[in-house]
Amino acid sequence: xxxxxxxxxxxxxxxxxxxxxxxxxxxxxxxxxxxxxxxxxxxxxxxxxxxxxxxxxxxxxxxxxxxxxxxxxxxxxxxxxxxxxxxxxxxxxxxxxxxxxxxxxxxxxxxxxxxxxxxxxxxxxxxxxxxxxxxxxxxxxxxxxxxxxxxxxxxxxxxxxxxxxxxxxxxxxxxxxxxxxxxxxxxxxxxxxxxxxxxxxxxxxxxxxxxxxxxxxxxxxxxxxxxxxxxxxxxxxxxxxxxxxxxxxxxxxxxxxxxxxxxxxxxxxxxxxx
Numbered sequence: 616x617x618x619x620x621x622x623x624x625x626x627x628x629x630x631x632x633x634x635x636x637x638x639x640x641x642x643x644x645x646x647x648x649x650x651x652x653x654x655x656x657x658x659x660x661x662x663x664x665x666x667x668x669x670x671x672x673x674x675x676x677x678x679x680x681x682x683x684x685x686x687x688x689x690x691x692x693x694x695x696x697x698x699x700x701x702x703x704x705x706x707x708x709x710x711x712x713x714x715x716x717x718x719x720x721x722x723x724x725x726x727x728x729x730x731x732x733x734x735x736x737x738x739x740x741x742x743x744x745x746x747x748x749x750x751x752x753x754x755x756x757x758x759x760x761x762x763x764x765x766x767x768x769x770x771x772x773x774x775x776x777x778x779x780x781x782x783x784x785x786x787x788x789x790x791x792x793x794x795x796x797x798x799x800x801x802x803x804x805x806x807x808x809x810x811x812x813x814x815x816x817x818x819x820x821x822x823x824x825x826x827x828x829x830x831x832x833x834x835x836x837x838x839x840x841x842x843x844x845x846x847x848x849x850x851x852x853x854x855x856x857x858x859x860x861x862x863x864x865x866x867x868x869x870x871x872x873x874x875x876x877x878x879x880x881x882x883x884x885x886x887x888x889x
Contacts, residue, residue: 618646618806619681626676654827655852698768702779704760714748738766
């Protein structure tokens with residue numbers, strides 16, 4: 616399975632109230648890349664990614680997913696290409712059992728009942744909810760419902776996966792599960808895009824970070840490049856990951872993404888043993 620390129624070409628979007636939420640967004644995400652979009656609330660992040668499945672349509676400019684322009688497609692048509700996990704799972708869950716909810720997407724793609732059920736159960740296994748298949752979703756906790764919504768999108772096996780605040784409400788085990796799924800989906804060549812305020816999750820699981828403020832892109836690069844730009848990060852009202860903050864306080868030029876990189880950097884600064 617392979618991903619699809621995603622391209623925003625001078626995309627502007629104005630709400631009926633007159634608020635201009637996006638102000639000429641242009642960038643490309645190559646197929647198979649893992650990209651995190653960060654910034655303060657109201658920066659336009661969710662407004663932007665909702666263009667990918669046609670929930671939003673540009674006021675001007677174009678959005679491309681693979682060889683398809685979203686303006687030519689319906690939400691239903693785009694759902695076969697772009698799987699979207701909403702920030703609030705209750706906007707996405709509707710069935711009376713977990714298995715019915717998770718298998719809805721595959722069935723809606725035209726798969727037979729057996730294949731849809733197989734995919735749904737595999738997705739529930741992936742998110743750690745295999746034992747909850749026959750439970751009513753609203754008997755579950757918020758974090759579990761979020762993983763039900765996640766499983767429903769995973770079961771569709773779309774070339775592009777969009778996650779809106781995937782770690783919100785998750786405990787450490789839940790975050791680890793989501794990180795593992797992100798890495799697995801990317802290993803299959805699929806494109807993963809996440810909106811997140813969890814900076815540790817961001818730098819540990821994504822190769823590229825895009826910073827948005829006030830409907831515009833302010834920075835775009837590797838986690839190390841982006842978080843080294845203190846001015847941009849301050850404008851975006853996000854706090855760098857804790858290990859990067861510590862590295863900065865120590866005066867290091869490098870910005871380690873995780874504990875392993877931090878330990879390696881300590882060794883470099885410590886010099887050879889006496």
